[in-house]
Amino acid sequence: MPIRVTVWHEFRHEKRNPKVAEIYPKGMHEAIASHLRKANDLEVRTATQDQDEHGLSDDVIQNTDVMTWWGHMAHSDVKDLIVEKLYHRVLQGMGLVVLHSGHFSKIFQKLMGTSCNLKWRDDGEREILWVTRPGHPIVNGIDDHLVIAREEMYGEFFDIPEPECTFLISTFSGGEVFRSGCTWRRGLGKIAYFRPGHELFPTYHDLNVLKVIENAVRWAAPASTPAHPTFGKRENGWLERK
């Protein structure tokens, strides 16, 4: 059974800024999706914000095992109803891989219970991402660190709950530091945050970056037998009667 992946993308910068369109002629989502499609165990579709229901019909949401999320300039335009559906789907087991400026998305903030705020600067400086949990499946094939020649800076304090695992920490030429790869669980769902991906740089053409996303998708996939936790009133003796 393949993992059903939905690569969700805001897809607005590419339409308004020729520089972004030049780097990502088909959109950032296609750069990511076309990489993931090479894997036999992944079944990949894309969805974008300006589609009907942001491309996220009930059918798409229910039949997605893992969603990746990139948004930036239009977080507030994402409908609360869709966010609510995504939230419940994560609690039921859908994995969520939040990319770069997706830190400020409604769905990430709702799942974290914090502001997810940070410092930033888009000067295109060198980012080094250091592996702080070697052996973790998300950094499979990434041995010690990765270098991205030009990226936006994100700096601490990053207002997130203490991660269950911090697998990458970045340093920038300017001297800042950032927890760039983190994981949490909410309900039955697994959530990963992965920092790189400013729209003005060709980050999603970087093979190491794509590899981490691919790994994260596999890590976030739900267990093969869906769990259905039950809640509510239990009469005395129910355990014996079963």
Next chain:
Amino acid sequence: MPIRVTVWHEFRHEKRNPKVAEIYPKGMHEAIASHLRKANDLEVRTATQDQDEHGLSDDVIQNTDVMTWWGHMAHSDVKDLIVEKLYHRVLQGMGLVVLHSGHFSKIFQKLMGTSCNLKWRDDGEREILWVTRPGHPIVNGIDDHLVIAREEMYGEFFDIPEPECTFLISTFSGGEVFRSGCTWRRGLGKIAYFRPGHELFPTYHDLNVLKVIENAVRWAAPASTPAHPTFGKRENGWLERK
């Protein structure tokens, strides 16, 4: 400097159910507050849901170091605007001690990012709370376990994020189990959940239970020097210029 505590209470069961009023003639909040008032280092006020703004004016919220929260039948009547203010105050450092059925309060759900659902049964059965992190300040003075003769049952799965610390786990006569004492941090604020406290039992007259609440209040108090993390754009070189 004393810790400024606000004991927040729904205060409806006592007005509608004579049995509850008999156990808590002045309300559950007064049972808790009158215990806390005995401590020299705590400055205690109460606030209840049917007061103006639920008793939570901006002034009260800003001047509260730690809030305790009990609600049950009227969670949905708590105004979203007040919840939003409480949320931001926790991120700025206010401690929050969520009691019993407060697990379903809007503020707890918002901070957790999960449904906080569970199993339950109100047959008045024996609860034993086992200390799973001896030495933790919240169980200071509680050595191995506490017994409550009659309580409501809460059972797993309790849909919360993995606690940063689980300091108490309960077992009930019926055979269920529950993570009854848990902690998390969100922003600068510390959050504790403590399970016991069904309105039909005299749980908040139990000295061990009151001791845990008192300990939790001290544990959740913010650091003496308030921190003010800053976010947003940083020009290159700002670190050197400072």
Next chain:
Amino acid sequence: MPIRVTVWHEFRHEKRNPKVAEIYPKGMHEAIASHLRKANDLEVRTATQDQDEHGLSDDVIQNTDVMTWWGHMAHSDVKDLIVEKLYHRVLQGMGLVVLHSGHFSKIFQKLMGTSCNLKWRDDGEREILWVTRPGHPIVNGIDDHLVIAREEMYGEFFDIPEPECTFLISTFSGGEVFRSGCTWRRGLGKIAYFRPGHELFPTYHDLNVLKVIENAVRWAAPASTPAHPTFGKRENGWLERK
């Protein structure tokens, strides 16, 4: 590539106590191993304490992806040198699934950094294991709870480091509670503890118990590309020169 599993077993109770031999005629290790051998993705061998080097030659250790460990009456007879080798192998990525009385094994204590002590009683009482992290791969196929009709009791306080994930919590007829399913990482290796398995009960013939062990083995398997973190002195400029 199959996961190479070594089922390690003390294998002494079976030889000395006819009751144990009756339940496990070929030893507990064979009960576990014969279940695991049914899975196509697992390559299973066994090793026992009274073999040369406890059945753990350098070759066996290096070629094991995940080891399960059951010991009880002879922990102190396990050679320190072998423990040291296992410890380094875990840090290099070998998964370790510690079963029942293995909580007191040298290797588990060394990896935890705590005493791993607990309360116990072997009266053969009912154990209910409640799933506290549904959706976790180790409880794949186990929906809400499992019941074992007769088992030894283990009770809190269990002196372990705060688990990274607590996926099962047990309650016993006597009223005690125990964190029965926990995970940690040490170096590149993943470690799971799973409580049931007293030698006087047919626990390792229980299909749910076997399923959890099988799941744990898969969960603990190292990433497909072995990581080799490097340490030590780095000259200034090494990052640029690479």
Next chain:
Amino acid sequence: MPIRVTVWHEFRHEKRNPKVAEIYPKGMHEAIASHLRKANDLEVRTATQDQDEHGLSDDVIQNTDVMTWWGHMAHSDVKDLIVEKLYHRVLQGMGLVVLHSGHFSKIFQKLMGTSCNLKWRDDGEREILWVTRPGHPIVNGIDDHLVIAREEMYGEFFDIPEPECTFLISTFSGGEVFRSGCTWRRGLGKIAYFRPGHELFPTYHDLNVLKVIENAVRWAAPASTPAHPTFGKRENGWLERK
């Protein structure tokens, strides 16, 4: 009741290297201890490696609430018996604040269950320590980041168990990153690691560094009522008979 602090120090570099002696004429321990002695709530003594029993008699160990630990060139000379005593004392509730090269001490490795290895370079470069958990008592009074003009570099991967809290992360001029402030609990004891403090730089004269150490000592202090968890066999019915 004051917190009884023992500042433990290897105290060998100062005797062999005039440069170190010039920076710390009375030893690094006195730089730390003389700062801590200014606080009314701390009762401070020192102990050094070349004293009898490393200055750590049973009486000193039993009457220490929090110990700070700096060692570097002589870790292997610390007697195993003393390490064993320190280990049990931590499990019973003594706080431990491990400084800089203490990462390789026997006691830290034993409590962590990992190698605690890292990358390093002693070129005297700029270190910036970023606060990643504002509001935490250990960074009380440290708002956003601290700068140390010249320090040794420590770089990831730092082979430690996932910290329960990471309160500081460093970046260095050379581009490396390091989790410089971390906490764990073992048994009843709290453990903090704090990175800065190479012997060739006046780091322990830096007021911010001293403040973090002072905060860490207070954070690591045991609860006011000592807990005494008990283990071992419990007869059926013991809970009712109490």
